[in-house]
Amino acid sequence: MDMKDASLGPSSYAVLGMVNNCGAATSYDIKRQIDQSVGNFWTFARSQLYAEPQRLAELGLLQEEQEDFGRRRRLFQLTEQGKQVLEAxxxxxxxxTTELRDMGLMKLYFSKGRPTEAIRTLARQQQEVHRTKLAEYQEMHRQLSLIPEATFGLASLRLGCLFEESTIQFWEEIEQNPPALPQKPERPLEVQEG
Incomplete structure (x- = not known):
């Protein structure tokens, strides 16, 4: 099967990569691991992550085995073809190019004509949002630093921290100096000669 015809997208590669990194896993395990890692910089629909392992198994990229006991969970692991597709x-x-999806930035873009204080309020709110995310990343960094195999996660997390730091700085600048429409010069009164 030509994998280009199989319409593999970001969620496909995230699932293949996670199974490659973690070994045999259920759809729930895969989704949970993605949420705690690459889900911080690429969002996936929950339903998509639950359905994708089954689809990849049908394509021959994952092998599915069902447990014979207990909850009879379905475990997925990479096939040789799946390894080749992931490597390719x-x-x-x-x-x-990077896709930036930032609701605060979209609100700023459409704030033309809003009062200056409303823009400053938006900027303060966004600073808080990004400070919270930065704190989450810093805690993740602390935890991952204790795991020797986490070097690639730490490297990816570094960019997340830099992004949050620069975004906080951006919103601080907006709060201090909100964009405004240029003032129209007042027209001098015309004197009519009589």
Missing amino acids: WLSDPGTP
Whole structure:
């Protein structure tokens, strides 16, 4: 099967990569691991992550085994073909540009004509949102620092911290100097000669 025809997207590669990193896992395990790692910089629909392992198994990229006892969970692991597809994707130099989805930035963009204080309030709210996320990343960094195998997670997390720090700085600047429409010069009164 030509994998280009199989329409593999970011969720496909996230699932393949997570199973490669963690070994045999249930759909729930995969989703939980993604939420705690790459889900911090790429969001996936919950339903998509639960359905994707089954789809990848149908494509021959994952192997599915059901436990014979207990909850009879379905465990997924990479097939040789799945390893090849993951390696091809990791080796592909074509990476699309970064997609930034930031609701605060969209609100700022559409704030034309709003009062200056409303823009400052938005800026303060966004600073708090990003300070909270930065604190989460810093705690994750602390925890991952204790795990020798977490070097790649730590490297990815570093960019997350830098992003949050620069975003906080951006919103601090907006709070101090909110964008405003240029003032129209007042027209001098025209004197009519009589």
